[in-house]
Amino acid sequence: MERVSRRPKLPKNYKLIYDVLCAQAEGHHASASEIHGAAKQLQPGLGYSTVYRALDRLRDLGLVLEVRLPESASALYEPARPGHAHFHCVGCGRVDDVAFSLPEPELAALAKRHDIEIDTMVTTFNGLCQGCRGAAAS
Ligand SMILES: [Zn+2]
Numbered sequence: 001m002e003r004v005s006r007r008p009k010l011p012k013n014y015k016l017i018y019d020v021l022c023a024q025a026e027g028h029h030a031s032a033s034e035i036h037g038a039a040k041q042l043q044p045g046l047g048y049s050t051v052y053r054a055l056d057r058l059r060d061l062g063l064v065l066e067v068r069l070p071e072s073a074s075a076l077y078e079p080a081r082p083g084h085a086h087f088h089c090v091g092c093g094r095v096d097d098v099a100f101s102l103p104e105p106e107l108a109a110l111a112k113r114h115d116i117e118i119d120t121m122v123t124t125f126n127g128l129c130q131g132c133r134g135a136a137a138s
C-alpha cells in the first residue's frame with residue numbers, strides 16, 4: 001500500500017525498533033518483548049514503554065504490521081509488506097504468512113461503497129496447520 005513507501009523522519013529510538021524488525025527473518029512475527037530484547041542489545045537501557053510507543057507509532061504510519069490474535073493478549077509484529085495475510089493455527093498457535101491480496105479494484109469498490117478510506121489491511125485466517133491436522137486425524 002502507498003503508505004508504506006512514504007518514509008517520514010522517525011525519532012532515533014523508533015528508527016531503532018524499525019531496524020530491529022527489518023533485521024529479523026522474513027515471515028517471522030515477533031512479540032513486543034522479543035523486540036525489546038533485541039533492541040536492548042543495540043541500546044542498553046531502552047525501556048519497554050518506549051518499545052510499545054514506537055510500535056504503536058510505526059503501526060499508525062503503516063511501516064509495521066500488528067497481528068492480533070483472538071485468544072492472545074499480546075500482538076505480534078513485522079515490517080509491513082503488501083500481498084500477504086496470516087494463517088493462525090488454533091491447534092498450536094503458530095502464525096504463518098500466506099500469499100494473499102485483494103485486487104485493487106475490489107478494494108477501491110469497497111471503500112467507495114462504505115465511503116471510507118482504507119490505509120492498511122490485516123487479514124488473519126484461522127484453522128489447523130498441517131501438523132495439527134495430522135495429529136487430529138490419527
Ligand atoms: Zn498447528
Ligand SMILES: [Zn+2]
Pocket residue numbers: 027029078084085086096097
Ligand atoms: Zn506476516
